[in-house]
Amino acid sequence: MAHCRSNFFFLIYLSILLIASAAVHPVLIDRYRKSYYDILQVPKGASDDQIKRSYRKLALKYHPDKNQGNEDANKKFAEINNAYEVLSNSEKRSIYDRYGEEGLKQHAAGGGGGGGMDIQDIFKSFFGGGGDREEEERVAKGDDVIIDLDATLEDLYMGGSLKVWREKNILKPAPGKRQCNCRNEVYHRQIGPGMFQQMTEQVCEQCPNVKYEREGNFITVDIEKGMQDGQEVVFYEEGEPIIDGEPGDLRFRIRTATHERFRREGNNLHTTATITLAQALVGFEKSVTHLDEHLVDIGTKGITKPKEVRKLKGEGMPLHYSNKKGDLYVTFEVLFPTSLTDDQKTKIKAILG
Structure with a gap:
């Protein structure tokens, strides 16, 4: 009986310790929530470019204009923008990695971090719209592929879909290493008493080597009723790939096929x-x-x-x-x-x- 009582008190004591630890370290609680990295579908050590590319793809997928009346998609879109607001800001990301969401709240309450980014500003930084904010540094992008797609009047009247066989180059791992992420760095060299010379040096990193291979697959192109000649169905990042950049887009340009009666x-x-x-x-x-x-x-x-x-x-x-x-x-x-x-x-x- 005494043994059972001691176990009971031990469990209570352990629970109190866990609650107290969570209060002191809110990141313990955050571990049970879906992380911002999970929301953006990137690993914790993802680069800024990886985060940008994943955000762009997800934001387009769940954008309210494409999911009218879908509350789940609207919530997902808000989650994606909230996660990107944090992970695209180096200061906020550092705080989040160390202390979780609670740390961000305390940081904001203490006057740090500014007023946050507006969702429209985030979206404009990717898809145009200008504004007073500084323009995002452009990431290298492969060529867009444009294909004229003959759509029947029946599909354009009622809506429909077409399966199209598409072959494209894809990047595959290859043996060896290669230079990547090359950039010019400026440093100063002393050439005499009180005299310095500004120098520029190209600095590159070592990345796994890659090669191009040709692969094909069927793509289902959805044709919306009422589409006009010249309108496009876009598959983002399905165009030509590029090393150290993001692929171009695949664009199917609608063209009305000749009809026998109309x-x-x-x-x-x-x-x-x-x-x-x-x-x-x-x-x-x-x-x-x-x-x-x-x-x-x-x-x-x-x-x-x-x-x-x-x-x-x-x-x-x-x-x-x-x-x-x-x-x-x-x-x-x-x-x-x-x-x-x-x-x-x-x-x-x-x-x-």
Whole structure:
């Protein structure tokens, strides 16, 4: 019994010590949270360039404009920006590495670290927008690859996807070392009493060697309804790679493929319907099968003239990122008979005068 009681008091004592230690060293508590490095999907020793590249990719993936109405994506986007605000600042990163989030809070409460970065400023530093802040140092980037993609009118009307085979160069490890991260460093050399000469020296680091290899894979290109000719579907960092830099982008440029029944002009569609001379004179019932297979009534009880164009409002192409649609224009071709009998001629004269 005494042994059980002593174990019980020992556990209480140990719990008090742990709580007290956590109060003195908040970083112990932070270990149970998802770290900023995990959020940005980089190792703890990641370079500034690695952090920038990973932030750019994740921010584009979870940006609210691409995930409208998705609360989970919005929360993830906020987490990513919060993590990047800390890890992109050398002072804040050092404090975070030593003391965790609680250390950052205490540092901010003590007046250190300034007012923090605005999310829009972070995003602008990557994707343009200027502002009064200093421009980020540009990282070397490989060439963009632009591919014209013929999209069917059906896909552009309803939305769809295409699988495209893509071959590209990729970087693979190779034996040996190479010079990398070369930079010019300035130092001063004394050349006499009170006399110094400014010198510039190129300093390089040693990195694992790499080589280019050709690989291919299928890429699924999503085509959004209402996309226009010239619009692009971008796969970031899927273009040409470059040593000691980030790959370029792969851009699929939309081009509307020729359709057998419809012709597109902006957000409007054009088609042709052929009717007989009798139908042109007395009216007719007729429909056109649309791109999504729904039927559009183009019939009339009146007279239809050759080359007459009839507008059907709201039956054109959908506008990109909108519920509105353009119009459908139907041009009527009247099919005349190749010959008439004498009896037919007499009857037509009697009717038409």
